[in-house]
Amino acid sequence: AQSVAQPEDQVNVAEGNPLTVKCTYSVSGNPYLFWYVQYPNRGLQFLLKYITGDNLVKGSYGFEAEFNKSQTSFHLKKPSALVSDSALYFCAVRGYNAGNNRKLIWGLGTSLAVNP
Amino acid sequence: NAGVTQTPKFQVLKTGQSMTLQCAQDMNHNSMYWYRQDPGMGLRLIYYSASEGTTDKGEVPNGYNVSRLNKREFSLRLESAAPSQTSVYFCASSREPDTQYFGPGTRLTVL
Numbered sequence: 001a002q003s004v005a006q007p008e009d010q011v012n013v014a015e016g017n018p019l020t021v022k023c024t025y026s027v028s029g030n031p032y033l034f035w036y037v038q039y040p041n042r043g044l045q046f047l048l049k050y051i052t053g054d055n056l057v058k059g060s061y062g063f064e065a066e067f068n069k070s071q072t073s074f075h076l077k078k079p080s081a082l083v084s085d086s087a088l089y090f091c092a093v094r095g096y097n098a099g100n101n102r103k104l105i106w107g108l109g110t111s112l113a114v115n116p
Numbered sequence: 117n118a119g120v121t122q123t124p125k126f127q128v129l130k131t132g133q134s135m136t137l138q139c140a141q142d143m144n145h146n147s148m149y150w151y152r153q154d155p156g157m158g159l160r161l162i163y164y165s166a167s168e169g170t171t172d173k174g175e176v177p178n179g180y181n182v183s184r185l186n187k188r189e190f191s192l193r194l195e196s197a198a199p200s201q202t203s204v205y206f207c208a209s210s211r212e213p214d215t216q217y218f219g220p221g222t223r224l225t226v227l
Contacts, residue, residue, distance in 0.1 A: 032214055043120075043206055043218035044159075051214070090159065094214065103149075103174070104216060108158040 002027045004093050006107035013081045014115050021076040021110045023091030032094035033074040034104065035065055039087045047089075050074060061085070081114045088112075118142055120219035122207050128225045129197045137192040137222050139207030145217075147210045148190035150174075150182060152203040153221075159206070165190055197226045 005024045013019045025031055035047040048059025055067045065076045076089060091107040120141045129135055141148065150162040151174075161174030163182040171182050179201060181193045190209075194201060204223050208216040 034215065036218075043220045044208075046215055046217065049215060103161060103164060106159045108156070 002093070002105055004091055004105050004107040006089075006091055006110045008110050009108075010111045010113065012113045012115060015083055016080050019078050019081040019085070019112065019114070021089050021091075021112060023074045023076065023107060025072055025074065025091075025093045025105075027093050027105070031074075033065075033067060034092040034094075035059065035063070035074075035076050036090045036092065037061075037087050038090065038109075044090065047076070081112075083114050083116055086112055086114045120207055120209055120217055122205075122219035122222050124222060125220065126223050128227065129194075130227050131198060133197050134193065134195050135197065135224075136194075137205055137207075137224075138189070139191065139219060140189045141207075141209040141217070142188065143209060143211070143217065144187070145209035145211050146187070147216075148184065149208040149210075149216060150180075150190070150192045151206045151208065152176065152201075153206060154203050162192065162205075197224075199226045202226045 003026045033050045036044040037047050038044045047063050048057050050057045050067045058064045063078050065074055067074050088109045088111050090109045092104040123138045146167045149164040151159045153159050160176050162180050165171045165184040168187045183191045202225050204221050206221050207219040210216045
């Protein structure tokens with residue numbers, strides 16, 4: 001079965017420290033992987049994606065993510081967290097159904113709290 | 117370029133009432149989606165439309181209908197609202213079935 005797991009409901013980090021938000025996936029074929037961020041009472045904003053190429057992907061707001069095929073992971077990272085990074089983060093992977101229509105499979109989200 | 121717009125932003129309904137949530141995108145995307153977001157449940161796909169004139173059920177289609185009016189617009193209708201449909205509803209669009217761009221959401225309460 002195709003799935004995405006975000007093993008941590010909440011991550012707490014001090015401002016200025018590095019942050020990691022974890023994501024693992026299970027999908028048939030080569031994965032297309034995405035990270036989105038949701039600020040309170042807002043829609044989801046696209047951060048970055050991995051389709052092919054370099055395993056380290058750079059995205060918006062200084063975030064990056066590393067694709068690890070052997071560990072089926074796509075962890076989101078930032079070298080130095082800001083209080084304004086506090087938000088809900090979603091990992092998603094493109095999956096396939098029987099009709100070969102391609103829909104995103106979403107993780108349940110990780111709430112990131114950056115403390116001053 | 118407004119991206120994806122949704123109306124209304126907020127709505128309160130009584131059980132049994134009907135309403136239509138509107139969504140429009142100006143990015144010339146083929147694919148459009150309706151999701152609901154509930155605490156602890158993440159995003160769940162209600163319906164999607166891979167192209168104008170086609171619609172398909174997602175994970176939680178019961179109690180909803182959709183119309184892909186044209187390439188720009190994709191509406192979601194609740195024929196007889198139930199308290200279980202209290203949620204935040206998001207519309208999204210994509211050029212391919214890859215990067216999806218989201219609207220600001222509609223917060224719906226059914227009493």
